């Protein structure tokens with residue numbers, strides 16, 4: 001084993017090796033971009049397992065995206081198998097902060113008044129609940145205010161503050177008011193058996209604060225802990241790490257203060273300082289060799305970042321001397337800019353580059369539309385990272401909404417989503433009655449009221465449990481009276497909705513031994529509510545796509561179920577059980593069935609999908625925001641929209657810290673490039689429907705002109721535009737299947753007068769977006785560019 005480990009660490013330079021060999025005690029790796037920080041973590045995990053006899057189960061590595069976590073696991077697996085290890089990294093806990101905390105929270109949900117089946121709310125759901133609470137406490141309806149409150153609550157949670165702590169830390173009466181609202185919101189969340197993203201972390205640290213012995217048991221379990229991108233942790237996450245290292249100090253964090261770009265999410269580089277104070281014996285290792293980029297790119301990045309005043313001193317060098325100059329292009333407007341990017345990629349692939357070698361980074365998602373259109377025109381296949389995800393589509397939210405209600409019927413947001421979808425004649429009036437019934441009967445949630453109401457309306461119709469309480473009392477009479485005023489359709493609708501939910505609950509509550517499966521439950525649902533017919537009626541134009549999405553979801557459920565190993569979840573060997581009276585209880589509900597376990601796991605995964613999850617390596621050009629690009633690398637990078645007020649985007653001109661953060665963001669963008677960097681700007685740009693004249697970004701002026709070549713095409717004479725398909729038309733095209741796309745794009749080339757010389761129309765396959773086109777896309781990708 002010693003010999004193999006020698007070769008293992010031979011893949012590292014001396015300081016990297018030092019870090020990977022470090023065994024016990026705190027370790028801080030502070031180094032610039034591309035210096036191998038992430039690589040060191042993976043090698044250190046392998047080293048711990050192979051040479052120090054640490055069990056994989058004792059290792060915890062935390063990241064910020066599922067993609068980063070997945071890549072890390074793959075890397076460790078590869079290193080282990082290259083070195084002849086049979087064991088893989090499966091036992092190692094490699095997770096995002098959020099999924100890790102969701103897991104701990106499920107095990108200890110009762111301590112927060114939740115059940116292990118609690119629902120995770122996304123920011124949309126959150127907004128709905130906030131509005132409901134606003135109404136409850138008598139605040140006027142106001143979308144802007146609801147969003148502001150969502151932000152404020154998020155920041156409280158980022159700080160690790162419960163409502164009580166938010167009160168304690170309030171500066172003024174405004175803070176007080178927010179804290180009071182936070183308290184009401186939190187109460188509603190618990191009553192609904194739900195948690196929002198911020199709660200995942202706050203919930204766990206709240207449990208650790210009140211039950212330190214639970215923290216101890218987890219801390220003993222994960223003896224070796226590692227965190228990538230430490231500069232982006234917020235105080236709540238840092239508090240979590242401190243709890244997890246209560247019984248030892250084997251915490252290794254890696255980060256780069258120059259790449260801190262999540263201040264707006266409450267992250268603070270102060271955590272790096274905090275780390276050195278909290279772990280005074282920490283070994284500090286600096287990595288100085290950049291393996292990613294050429295000298296030109298690295299120096300350009302440095303030109304920019306050195307204008308930030310309070311940085312850690314860092315040197316970064318690369319053995320890849322020289323390199324292509326940074327190409328700058330100034331376009332007349334944003335369309336010409338996009339067309340330049342498309343043209344460049346098109347030409348370079350002709351010379352042998354792959355589409356997958358390119359990435360286009362922009363500051364805001366809205367910039368992607370122009371680029372997409374031009375890439376389509378140029379026949380460059382691309383993927384857009386971010387934007388609306390599969391799980392944000394309304395048809396997906398509907399079906400999952402039913403399943404979420406089945407698992408956790410007390411959740412009002414999903415309940416209200418499904419109760420009248422497809423329409424059952426249950427409108428505001430009926431919901432008002434339900435609320436009234438809830439009041440009369442003293443039951444807290446819509447679902448409970450519905451069950452009661454449906455039972456009253458048709459006693460016995462629901463089979464299993466007798467719902468009308470015996471004997472019939474005055475309360476019941478009052479409730480019945482309220483309900484009887486409803487129209488026939490609503491009455492039927494209520495009975496129907498209740499039947500559906502009860503049937504779903506029965507099914508997920510039945511054992512797999514009865515031949516039951518999650519995909520059967522989902523199929524039953526889609527048929528039982530005639531969902532496909534509903535889609536046809538609801539929006540005939542888009543029905544086919546939406547039906548396909550539902551089918552895709554059913555596939556996803558089936559696949560997930562096939563891959564799911566119930567033993568792993570049910571017998572998972574986590575600490576806490578039965579160790580002392582404070583020990584977390586495993587799944588406090590009545591014995592969860594396999595189906596409900598799988599559903600829970602599936603819903604959790606879908607709630608925690610991240611923008612970069614679906615990203616495919618190597619096949620297509622990647623379009624993403626700079627934030628999304630963190631930690632990634634590409635051969636050629638186009639950094640577009642380098643204009644003042646866009647990048648840096650100064651929301652608050654008086655906030656100098658914000659300018660610094662924008663500069664770090666530019667540094668992140670530049671340092672993603674391996675070989676070649678393009679920077680573009682447009683002299684005029686359409687923003688929110690208005691055409692504005694722009695100034696080149698101040699960051700551009702920071703770069704030493706020696707490293708730049710101006711593209712001679714920068715003067716905007718050579719490109720001629722025809723009129724183009726209108727945007728709504730185009731959008732529809734993008735959502736459709738392949739044939740229509742083809743027709744439409746042909747029309748663009750031949751009918752709309754786009755200069756054909758520009759694109760040398762060559763049958764290059766167009767990019768097809770959406771699940772429908774995936775199969776077609778794969779075939780197209782298989783054919784090499786000429």
Ligand code: ATP
Nearest residue numbers: 011012013032033034035036037038039291292631
């Ligand atoms: P970032 O700050 O962007 O997160 P990082 O410090 O995490 O970057 P890595 O992503 O780990 O850097 O490494 C950057 C690139 O350099 C990767 O392609 C990696 O494989 C390569 N690399 C790192 N160290 C070495 C080494 N010792 N020998 C060869 N290649 C290396």
Ligand code: MG
Nearest residue numbers: 037038039631
């Ligand atoms: Mg990294």
